[in-house]
Amino acid sequence: MCLAVPAKLIEMDNGMGTVDAGGVRKKISLLLLEDAALGDYILVHAGFGIQKLDEKQAEESLALLREAVTEVEARYKNEQDPM
Amino acid sequence: MSYQNLDSFRDPEVAKTLSGLIAESCQSPMRIMEVCGTHTVSIFRNGIRDMLPQDITLVSGPGCPVCVTDQKEIDDFIQLARKKNVILATFGDLMRVPGTQSSLQKQRAQGRKVKVVYSAFDALTLAAQNPKKKIVFCGVGFETTAPTVGACILEAHRQGLKNFFVYSAHKTVPPALDALMSMDTVIDGFMMPGHVSVIIGADAYLPLVEKFAIPCAIAGFEPNDILASILTLVQQKEAGESKLENTYSRAVSPEGNKKAREVMEQVFDKVDASWRGLGVIPGSGLSIREEFERFDASKAFELPPARSAAPKGCICGAILTGKKIPPQCPKYKIECTPTDPLGPCMVSSEGTCAAYYRYHGAITKVY
Ligand code: SF4
Numbered sequence: 247m248c249l250a251v252p253a254k255l256i257e258m259d260n261g262m263g264t265v266d267a268g269g270v271r272k273k274i275s276l277l278l279l280e281d282a283a284l285g286d287y288i289l290v291h292a293g294f295g296i297q298k299l300d301e302k303q304a305e306e307s308l309a310l311l312r313e314a315v316t317e318v319e320a321r322y323k324n325e326q327d328p329m
Numbered sequence: 330m331s332y333q334n335l336d337s338f339r340d341p342e343v344a345k346t347l348s349g350l351i352a353e354s355c356q357s358p359m360r361i362m363e364v365c366g367t368h369t370v371s372i373f374r375n376g377i378r379d380m381l382p383q384d385i386t387l388v389s390g391p392g393c394p395v396c397v398t399d400q401k402e403i404d405d406f407i408q409l410a411r412k413k414n415v416i417l418a419t420f421g422d423l424m425r426v427p428g429t430q431s432s433l434q435k436q437r438a439q440g441r442k443v444k445v446v447y448s449a450f451d452a453l454t455l456a457a458q459n460p461k462k463k464i465v466f467c468g469v470g471f472e473t474t475a476p477t478v479g480a481c482i483l484e485a486h487r488q489g490l491k492n493f494f495v496y497s498a499h500k501t502v503p504p505a506l507d508a509l510m511s512m513d514t515v516i517d518g519f520m521m522p523g524h525v526s527v528i529i530g531a532d533a534y535l536p537l538v539e540k541f542a543i544p545c546a547i548a549g550f551e552p553n554d555i556l557a558s559i560l561t562l563v564q565q566k567e568a569g570e571s572k573l574e575n576t577y578s579r580a581v582s583p584e585g586n587k588k589a590r591e592v593m594e595q596v597f598d599k600v601d602a603s604w605r606g607l608g609v610i611p612g613s614g615l616s617i618r619e620e621f622e623r624f625d626a627s628k629a630f631e632l633p634p635a636r637s638a639a640p641k642g643c644i645c646g647a648i649l650t651g652k653k654i655p656p657q658c659p660k661y662k663i664e665c666t667p668t669d670p671l672g673p674c675m676v677s678s679e680g681t682c683a684a685y686y687r688y689h690g691a692i693t694k695v696y
Contacts, residue, residue: 248471275480307576
């Protein structure tokens with residue numbers, strides 16, 4: 247029940263907004279968001295935007311994940327080829 | 330941000346690496362509780378268990394709001410549906426939950442006005458459109474949902490609506506985790522509910538981490554979010570540490586959604602609440618504050634105390650506290666199925682029993 251999906255904010259009008267989630271458009275309330283702007287990716291739960299996704303943090307998490315992949319790959323390669 | 334970026338949290342190559350690192354780090358048995366029902370479903374759907382070493386056991390917790398709703402609250406919803414001139418508005422998941430005598434679905438079949446809505450906002454719209462009817466919304470949900478309902482009460486107040494009511498059965502997660510840790514359940518780490526955390530903020534769990542010295546990780550809902558949180562939990566345990574790690578920082582900040590929290594505080598008071606399976610937990614419920622009491626269905630309608638009794642033979646209580654898993658329930662798949670559910674854990678799409686039924690096939694091995 248705590249499902250929330252990320253969607254892009256494409257219209258804003260007086261506390262209400264329209265989001266696009268992979269082609270599906272939906273009207274949502276923006277009453278619980280402090281600083282939503284057009285183009286933001288927003289988590290939508292039960293007809294409300296509940297959070298703006300933080301792009302910088304997303305990039306950082308992804309960078310960490312990719313780093314882990316590279317490290318493991320490098321280790322694997324070293325084990326295969328000790329020279 | 331782009332959808333492509335969001336997709337990367339599902340990248341199978343990353344998943345493989347994380348799964349390898351988990352296996353490498355895990356040296357001893359560990360029981361991890363995923364608190365949130367949405368995690369339970371995502372874990373099954375993405376086959377996460379198959380990516381983990383044998384030593385790691387994932388158990389579901391009390392994180393399905395419909396499942397933890399007390400039998401008396403369910404019975405009250407049914408009483409409300411039977412009131413004259415009432416349209417009861419509810420999330421779909423509640424419809425088939427068996428009350429002591431009936432269910433909302435049965436009430437609707439008997440001609441009562443019960444409407445499934447997607448948002449509390451829809452109930453507010455119903456109220457504006459039907460000025461001669463009383464619209465009662467079944468307020469079920471955790472901190473993720475409570476602010477949306479609070480915002481609707483504020484809006485009804487602003488519009489001066491006199492026919493909109495909420496029965497607040499909302500509950501809050503941190504007190505429940507505290508209660509759970511004080512019971513005889515073995516939990517070595519918590520995977521914290523991502524979207525509850527969006528609202529309350531990561532810092533809200535710090536007292537719990539400190540009090541019980543237990544590894545905690547806030548997790549998102551994509552496979553790599555879940556695996557990353559398991560990795561940090563395993564690493565913490567093996568290093569003898571207990572910290573709070575936030576692996577869902579794109580959505581969860583230390584302080585959470587301030588505006589949503591303010592709405593919650595403006596509209597609700599913290600009260601003791603009774604949970605299915607966990608009993609009364611101090612300060613874990615949200616009741617509508619006096620200032621807004623004219624919207625409070627529990628005050629506006631007479632609700633004589635019903636003789637509520639949980640379904641006989643259903644062990645939802647043990648399931649919700651991670652003590653048992655569904656295949657250990659004698660009724661599971663025999664007398665209790667999603668089409669003919671005995672308890673709420675088989676009704677809600679996020680209920681542990683429903684998730685096992687749907688994804689677990691014939692396996693009855695205890696993971
Ligand atoms: S299988 Fe059915 S009866 Fe058994 S615990 Fe789950 S909901 Fe209750």
